Amino acid sequence: MTSVRRARVEVSGSVVGDLSSPERPEPSVFVYRERVPEQSAVSVTMPVSEASYAFDGVHPIFAQNLPEGYLGDIIRKHVAKLYGSGDLTVLATLGRHQVGRVVVTADDFAGMGDEHQGESLGRLLAAKDDSLFEELVEKYALRSGVSGVQPKVLVPASISEKSTLRTEGYIVKTWGDDYPQLAANEYFCMTVAREFGLPVPDFYLSDNGRLFIMSRFDRRPDGSWLGFEDACVLQGLLPEDKYSGSYEKLAKTLSLFLSPQHRREGLRWLFRSVLLSWAVRNGDAHLKNFGLLYCEPFGERWLAPTYDIVSTTPYLKRDVPALTLSGRKVWWPLSYLKNFARQSCGLTTAEVSTDLELLAQKLTEIADQIDSYTTKTPAFTQVGTTMSQTFRASSHEITFGVRPQDI
Template sequence: MAINKKSLSVRVAGQAAGELFNEQNEFIFRYDSDAAQQDFVSLTMPVRGRDYSHSALPPLFEMHLPEGYLLSVLQRHFAKLNGADDLSLLKLLAPSVRGRVHYQTNTDTTQPLELTDLLSPAAGLFDELVARFALHSPVSGVQPKVLAQIQDKATLCIEDYIVKAWGPDYPQLALNEYWCMRVLKAAGITVPEFYLSDDGALFIMKRFDFTSSGQWLGFEDMCVLAAKSRQQKYEGSYEQLAKTIANFVSPAHKVTALQQFFKMLVLNNRLQNGDAHLKNFGLLYEDIYNIWLAPAFDVVSTTAYIKNDVSALTLMGSRKWWARKHLLTFGVQHCALTQAQANALYDECEQAMQRVATQIQQALVTEEVADKQQILTHLLSCLTPDQIIE
């Protein structure tokens, strides 16, 4: 069978794995005949002789596509030349996809920045980053963001960082995310390395799928694992996420993963993060035998902008914000916790919120910018003792 020109060679950890192409309105992925079992492209797509056929781009490959702001930039500048369909967009970004699954040798010659350039940004830096890195930014999410290469001054190693900005609809979103992530870190939840620029304009987060020994880890978000498209990221429940974690995570990591997920859920409820959807949770792995929960990321208090915002996914059949006793029930019923464990983990979250609330109060004493004051005051209200009435 002849493969049309809209095809893409897929590689896993440097090895040829298969071919992705479009034929008769079907997206087809075909493993090479000599692909080894460890060359699987997704935990949900093991190596086999039969093609994988989808009516849309398979979720694993769709995960590499941008959304929102970056998508509009790429479509505006390149759709006329390259086409606007998902496979054309993926082909456009393919040379810059870096990870366990990639498409061809990266030949990027873009000059890396230094972290200090981002922490003390000049005016207009984010626009410059977009112009410089848009074609090198296969990252999902609707928020304005780019994937930038940063060089460590001491080691001269070049690493990938996700740099996020914000627009007038969501003032001080970087500040919002920075403090929310500080709460999760204080609660003992694994988070990526992250920073806030001195002027609060940029939230900077290091990629977490690359090890210090130079190995790319596999990463799959919950949309991929649930076989859903990015348009379906708000379809599902936190019960289903807990079940996915229990089904996929390796036995050695399962207890920790479910405990971490429970604390993530507690804090997403308390911070009122209405954007904790399927794409904002994921798994990391070295191979099929070593799979664990990915660090927490993309946590913001959305009720700072949408007063009556609700949960991204359902919990106990509702999108409301749940108080302690119901979250404890969730932990026992779906995260394999005892009542004592659930209470202890919730207490860890409470203690973290109290510590960070004190830090926010101190920051408010000297803060003079009105919209920063507003965000910090809102976060402070979220971190006060649980007052939700059932």
């Protein structure tokens, strides 16, 4: 089979347009079909129009779910052997199994990867060794249209779980020798996020610490799909540009696209998220880790839950922030973050003080939990000790204005 050069695009199960992607240097072109309603636009950046949309590469709204890293290597190798190469071929192979409501598909790929019926949360949590994740990859890799370098896979929830709709599922992550104990690392960072008042999906750590399991957040309670667009899409950038730009520009972008009734709350959540990444030393808070959700692209739009928060300095001691703030990519003085809160996010001085005080408290509480987990899990000692010291140092800096000696 030759590589896919032309595919259909669906929104919530209805065909809305056609996407052609010849080999570069020719641009990809998307064209809406006739009589497509406004609410079926593929993106807030691409309203329904008679004119075509051309882009140098696959358009950001379609490229946002291209698998990366470990999962991307597996999928691209498999797809190339059977169907040919190219981003459009990968997207057509993934079909319905992507984050959000937009699907790229082609006739020869319809229904691929649907033979498995899902997994129970109990089975995922009871993982005993690496073999379960390897099994999940074998079963679900070709239905895992999700970005990110960390080893991960989209896993549908078992229909036998009484509290779970068939359309729901999980993002399941593991770790390798290059980033040991990353699942527990993310679990504790996300716990801080939740305790700090940020919206987060449900998340879990497997009994053996090998898997971080997070519920998908692109579904409505009735099982219908929500639209999701990350900040790369909103800024017209491809995934490889996720480390470009600044948090100030990100705030402007979100302010532009958030609905008025969600703007103030969303910008406060943005400040809290950037502040949290500073506190835990998360050098991977890039553009693809922020996004919007909506039922209809030009209706109500709100900030997506917080996700992918990890402490990166246990692995990269001299890591720096993913984006600039006040023109600098360093672990900024607290004054930079306060200015960002007031000038870019519109917070009052009282709101900033409240958020700082709350975060300082939660960092210390979760550091205590990390210490307890480390005592029970010796393999976590090196990573956990660094995380605990980092959390306590950030809490100290927030409270007293001075950071203890760097680790």
